[in-house]
Amino acid sequence: MIGYNFAYLDEQTKRMIRRALLKAVAIPGHQVPFGSREMPLPYGWGTGGIQVTASVLGQQDVLKVIDQGADDTTNAVSIRRFFARTAGVRTTTHTADATVIQTRHRIPETKLRDDQIIVYQVPQPEPLFRLEPSRVETRRMHGLADYGLMHVKLYEDIARYGQISISYDYPVMVNGRYLMSPSPIPSFDNPKMDRMPALQLFGAGREKRIYAIPPWTEVRSLDFEDHPFRPINAPHACGLCGATDAYLDEVVTDDRGGRLFVCSDTDHCAERRAAGHVGAEGMKEAAE
């Protein structure tokens, strides 16, 4: 793009972000403050993820961008276009073909490899913010690894509901030291973070924090021995591909209570269908 550097950010900004990324990798789960810049996209729409991706991306990379698991949601399209325009990199919708995957709210169903990087867009990096709004206080708590507040909250959940009531952005402990927000992914995705072969990078633009999980690092969803972590998913199979082990979106099909459950990961679903898997809806269509 004329008048702008490769991948939009100037080299000095990239250096600053790259330094923050290296420290983030060296201290798994710790939120590193960084001089987040204004981006031409609004805060809350992925500016942190975009800055991380822009600092990491090279001409050889193949980029995939998803939002809600899908490549074709408008914000994913917008961000993918941004990089196609400013960096001229190749883009893909196939998880396996991507070297860098930027995501909002999901982790792909296809297992990530050790030559891939996943970049999460993070709206609120502070896992304690609902319990303690002051970042001065929460910084102190992280410094002391004092996470009693969170344990009390989870315990109160169990006393009140008989179970932990968090369904997404479910807090995790990284490498046994830092309490971390996994970003608002459904808790269904949390187990994928644990000992993932790919490098996981997190960018929060408005809150100006970067954090990271190195490959193969232990990521444990908080729970209690007698109330183990239970990921949530709809008890259905995908209507299009029949998958029973993928996270499902619920689509309202009519005003009489009709529902269709389909894979949230559109690439995963399409690949399964291409390989011959058919769900109940597909069978109906075939019959018609």
Next chain:
Amino acid sequence: MAYVAVKGGERAIDNAHAWLAEERRGDPALPDLTLPQIREQLGRAVDRAMAEGSLYDPDLGALAVKQAQGDLIEAAFLLRAYRTTLPRFAHSRPIDTAAMQVERRISAVFKDLPGGQILGPTYDYTHRLLDFALAAGDLVPHAPKAHAPQEPMPRVPDILRAEGMMEADAPDDAEPGDLTREPLTFPADRDVRLQALARGDEGFLLGLGYSTQRGYGGSHPFAGEIRMGEAAVEIVPPELGFAIDIGDVVVTECQMVNQFKGSKTVPPQFTRGYGLVFGFSERKAMAMALVDRAMRAEELGEDVTAPAQNVEFVLYHSDNIEATGFVEHLKLPHYVDFQSELQNLRRLRAEVERAAEAEQSPSPVAAEGRGEGAAPPTPHEGAVP
């Protein structure tokens, strides 16, 4: 099928942008607005976009206002996103507002003072009656010209300080912080607080400043002085070693004078709240000065009880580019998380129903099971496989 509706994001975006461009232009039978027209005739809008966009350039400000269809937060956002990519050639020296080419200068604390009171181009004493003559068209008004004031115009706090009634400035030659390069950290010093306020949202600061007047962290303010005019911007190129003038910026400065009851070490005196804003933005400069003073509560040994005194609260929420982005991001799809909440709620409701049924038909097993949170076996399967 509904599922197909989310496809075609590419085309949807292109179409939306084309529609927006058409709507921005409006009726093509009408002449297109030129940037000089916006710069000259919508100056206050351009000023606000420049102040909150943190970029002083009236032509770019006019372009931003035009491109944003007059949405000033959107305009400020455009300017911010542009300025962030610009290389830094130099740091300017602090501007000297005492030496500015004054267009307006008023003090509420003295009837008259050296340099005099100059009302300038203000709405203060206009009657807010819609002017239908303006609607009819092309008036070319002429204002009587006074000769430029020759007398020096010392700033009111300096006048008070000469008498020992005003707190001294903390001498500080340290390099000021810069929020555009470094993230906010706490404790945030006054230089950084003032920078955040100068970039902050006028409406947010207005409400906060107002709240200090209504008892939420009251600090008994007087408008010591408000001045607006052109101030010279100077840099010192390292190869020259002396300052050169690189241009002028119009700024509005407000110095609030506030009571202070004194402490063990400091006699009672006046303290200051300070506001400085790009362009003619008096409301913002005054609100900024009120909030600046309120945030000094801890430094001055006052109780910190009100929102405007809470530095962390004010600084984290004053930036309208951050705020508008995050508030508006709620319109992005969140269906993955919502789906998770939906399943969770179904599961919780199933538990409640099971418990209610168990209560209606008590059995020894159910009675024992309750209280542990362990659900008794029932014929109804829960929502989770």
Next chain:
Amino acid sequence: MSTLNPAAGSAGLSPGFADPVAQAQACFRAVLDAMARPGRVHTITGVAPPAPLDAATAAVLLTLVDHETPLWLDAALRETAPWLAFHCGAPVVTDPRAAAFAAARGLPDLDRFDAGTHEMPETAATIVVQVQALGVGPRFRLSGPGLREPAGFAVTGLPADFSARWAANHRLFPCGIDLILCAGDRLAALPRSVTIEEDG
């Protein structure tokens, strides 16, 4: 001092990156991967710095250091200060505690550098250590984040008591120094999170 123009007045100084944008990106990805997978060795190409700087050392500094990062150099590398100042614009400092980055031939005393605080461990220094060789020499056993299972790592040019010195640094976690080891055109990294034992 951010406006240094590498094209102007470079009399007597050999060039830095020929393609600064692409080479800095490639080098960063190597360092990022090295930091994420302790002990994994990467190769950097395309820089010919003045002696005694090795290509990898120079590339890492060109990639990460600038006028916002005070740089400390040990006596062996101090003569390269003009080249680094010109290409990176970094202020060279004599007080190791003030340094965000340091470059040295051989391992300096780690406790002379800023190791960060528990609330801000990210302020700790990164030290680029130029060693004789990576992949040959005394063997160490690495374990911790980034490693699927404990892995071997060989390096020539670290002090004999390195594992003990490292243990003192690692004990400070989440504070502590991060090392980038460079030899010729090769580099590897040892983040503070990694546990290092002598192997055999």
